Amino acid sequence: MGHSIAEIACALGAEAAGDLSIVIAGAAEPAAAGPDDLALAMDPKYAAGLAQGRARAALMWQGADWQAQGLEAVIFAPRGRLAMAGLSAMIDPGPAIAPGIHPMTVIDPTARIGAGAAIGPFVTIGADVEIGPGARIASHVSIAAGSRIGAQALILEGVRIGARVVIGDRFIAQPGAVIGADGFSFVTPEKSGVEEIRQTLGQRAEIREQKWTRIHSLGTVTIGDDVEIGANACIDRGTVRATSIGSGTKLDNLVHIGHNVSVGQDCLLCGQVGIAGSSRIGDRVVLAGQVGVNDNIFVGDDVIAGGGSKIFTNAPKGRVLLGYPAVKMETHLEMQKALRRLPRMAAEMRSRKDGTELSQDGDKD
Template sequence: MSQRLDDIATALSARLEGDGSLTITSAAEPADAGPEDLALAMQPAYAERLPEGRARAAILWEGADWRALGLQAALFVQRPRLAMAHLTQRLDPGPEIASGIHPTAVVDPTATIGANPAIGPFVVIGRDARIGDNARIASHASVAEEARIGDDALLYNGVRVGARVVIGDRVILQPSAVIGADGLSFVTPETSGVEKARSSLGDQGEIVRQSWTRIHSLGTVIIGNDVEIGANSAVDRGTIRATRIGNGCKIDNLCHIAHNVVMGDDCLAAALTGIAGSTVLGDRVVCGGATGIADNLSIGSDVIFGGGTKVLSNVPAGRVMMGYPAVRMDQHVDMYKALRRLPRVLRDLASRQKPVPKSGADD
């Protein structure tokens, strides 16, 4: 869908210079931009490739000479990445799901479907489920019995929403996300080797053959408003109480939120993050890629974990953490520097050692 450049400028709160009547259909990197693309050249290094493309308009940095760059118009913004967020929202058509309920969808007669639905092929909606207004559900998704999904939700292909799960408004679930599977809750008839090793910090005692008995998950998952959960991510239902995801949380692909976890508002988890059972996160916690958080911990608000961090103990609010085990980032950097110096230190130490003379036989 074509949009005038001056309309885009208004939506982005951008300063427009040049011809605002140019029509834009998409965004592109400078070298790939065509005449109807808005080139994203927010830094001088990006703008160097503008001559390789055919862009007539671009988003530039303050002070850039758009005429010298061969453009007919330019947008100037205060915060480029925020402008990208609003721009991509305007240009993204979203998945193509026809209005109404596709004839191959299976909707239980007791389910409630809100106004203006778009429910795609082979969707299954179970007994007493409730779907809010303006919901869009792509093909092969399923919503189990008594689940609740709020207004303006978007469920992509293959999403699985389990029984009695509660999901708020404007939630986006990317392909094959699973909300409400059972958690990893198993017990052995006698004290297990894992329990012994944990209490003794490493000794599991006599090794005895044992089997695992399942503890069923009777709780559910409650997800707030404006949450996004990435492809192939899983949020497990609680054992007795609910697993909770707060308003505004953004969870990337291939993440696992285990049973009984509580996430506060506006948390962000990058790909491969795993949060073990019954851990509680405050608001605005950020987990870099492949962060791992052990079970039954308390993480304060505004904590930031760098990529690959492994969290084994409670973390107070406001800390920036990194490493395995997690320590303050500045401390981790010092430890890393010391570790790199260690071979040299050991060589120097060895070179300074004086040999100890052996005692003579007559001494």
């Protein structure tokens, strides 16, 4: 089944022109688009690909000369990626999970499953679990006792949800995500080397044997509405209080949220971000790939941290950070410029010392 140009434009709230009755079955890059595809040419730099493809219609930037491209219809997208979000939602068929409950699934008699649920094979749902209406749960998912999951959840293959986890509406979990595993929390009978180093910043009185004693995780995880969790991401339960993820927050693949962490609303945590235990992340924070956040610190609202940054101290709201350790982005750039000048400066110092001069490229004359 497809959608007409008129239907797509209406759904996107966008202007369209040409033959609005053309039916679109899919979307494609301009050079690869066929007659039933909507070519995605939201920027002038993609227009050249239209001549290589066979698209009859395209999603283009505002004011594009679509007729000169030989198209029969166009949808104008003032903000291309936003239009792409709406278009992809219309076209995506979603996972193939048959309605009802698969006979090879095990559900505890005390669990409550909402109306319209679709639950695949080899799913295990524990005692006193509540699943909201319209949930779709793919194969090999396990949901432990006492958990609550809101309406319209989409939980894909191999997701593990621990005991007493509370999740809001329209939750999405990609394959392999683990929510509610125990936190990584251990203690030694005497002060450990780690504790000593944290106090002295490098000095140790003596090195001695130490054995780790486990601190059990008594808390759980709470997740708001419209949260998405990426593949193989891990959210640890709290030691006593709950680890929490605010509504609208999105976690990429391989993100790790430590025990007792609080993440605010509408945050974006990209691949391989790690947040250590008991840190607090404000609202609308963006952490790019491989950003690390130290334990027991606060990252304020609207902070943006560039890829690979390591945040070791509190970050005030609105700050843009970069580097290891993370500093203001403009400070980091100045530091890098200075670092690149060091070889030249060292050569100049040597030349002055031995009385030689440097040529333009830095070599001795």
